[in-house]
Amino acid sequence: MDKGWGVVIVAAGRGTRMGTTESKQFLLLQGKPVFIHTLEVFAALDEIREMILVTGAADVERCLDWVKEYQLESRVRVIPGGKERQHSVHEGLRALGTDGVLVHDGVRPFVTREQIRDCMAAAASGEGAVLAVPVKDTIKQVNAEGFVTATPDRSSLWSIQTPQAFRLSSLLEAYNSAERDGFLGTDDAMLAERQGMSVKVVEGSYTNIKLTTPEDLQYAAFWLGGEKKR
Numbered sequence: 001m002d003k004g005w006g007v008v009i010v011a012a013g014r015g016t017r018m019g020t021t022e023s024k025q026f027l028l029l030q031g032k033p034v035f036i037h038t039l040e041v042f043a044a045l046d047e048i049r050e051m052i053l054v055t056g057a058a059d060v061e062r063c064l065d066w067v068k069e070y071q072l073e074s075r076v077r078v079i080p081g082g083k084e085r086q087h088s089v090h091e092g093l094r095a096l097g098t099d100g101v102l103v104h105d106g107v108r109p110f111v112t113r114e115q116i117r118d119c120m121a122a123a124a125s126g127e128g129a130v131l132a133v134p135v136k137d138t139i140k141q142v143n144a145e146g147f148v149t150a151t152p153d154r155s156s157l158w159s160i161q162t163p164q165a166f167r168l169s170s171l172l173e174a175y176n177s178a179e180r181d182g183f184l185g186t187d188d189a190m191l192a193e194r195q196g197m198s199v200k201v202v203e204g205s206y207t208n209i210k211l212t213t214p215e216d217l218q219y220a221a222f223w224l225g226g227e228k229k230r
């Protein structure tokens with residue numbers, strides 16, 4: 001990885017499940033926008049040489065203002081994203097010039113530097129790596145009528161998070177291939193898996209939540225309050 005690592009942080013979603021007027025990536029946690037909390041974790045790592053923030057076209061200017069306010073302008077470039085997460089990631093990958101790439105959700109502000117380093121280390125020795133946690137609940141498959149059709153063995157089920165780490169050229173090829181085939185996935189590894197790439201699962205933590213629904217904001221406030229007291 002001579003040209004080092006870059007990160008694509010996606011923050012171009014509308015946050016429909018959160019249901020707030022302001023998009024969830026711009027909500028304030030302890031007075032600071034969620035996506036700035038996220039950027040700061042990655043900016044603190046010297047091994048990350050390039051950082052791309054992908055946001056909605058209408059939000060590029062105000063994101064640049066926030067990036068300057070938090071003195072991140074020497075570290076972060078801001079570009080417009082696309083209709084779905086996959087399109088936004090694709091734009092970010094095209095903008096990078098590093099050997100390795102991490103893809104991370106702008107609305108996962110509680111990732112740690114250690115977890116990011118664990119992902120990079122796992123990907124450097126293979127083809128890809130994702131942060132994840134074992135599922136804690138019993139999972140059931142349910143049909144359209146609301147009846148259980150199967151109970152998969154929980155011991156092999158993991159809940160997948162970000163960051164997800166790959167060699168940039170391989171992930172870009174996977175994204176180009178998905179675009180050609182009209183395939184839409186829900187994470188980056190799905191596109192790599194289609195190419196036959198092996199993806200290593202790195203155990204993370206249950207605290208690396210994605211802010212998705214309103215109760216996640218209460219958890220975020222509680223968690224940040226506790227962190228600050230330490």
Ligand SMILES: Nc1ccn([C@@H]2O[C@H](COP(=O)(O)OP(=O)(O)OP(=O)(O)O)[C@@H](O)[C@H]2O)c(=O)n1
Nearest residue numbers: 010011012013014015016017083084085088106
């Ligand atoms: N067109 C999109 C859609 C999503 N994302 C980003 O992908 C991450 C994870 O997506 P999700 O939680 O689904 O975000 P939203 O699409 O904003 O939420 P919802 O599905 O509830 O509308 C978020 O950081 C989001 O901003 C993006 O960059 N571009």
Ligand SMILES: C[C@](O)(CO)[C@H](O)COP(=O)(O)O
Nearest residue numbers: 105160161162186187188210
């Ligand atoms: C990539 C991801 O964070 C993995 O959990 C997730 O897929 C992002 O978006 P989603 O819309 O909540 O599936």
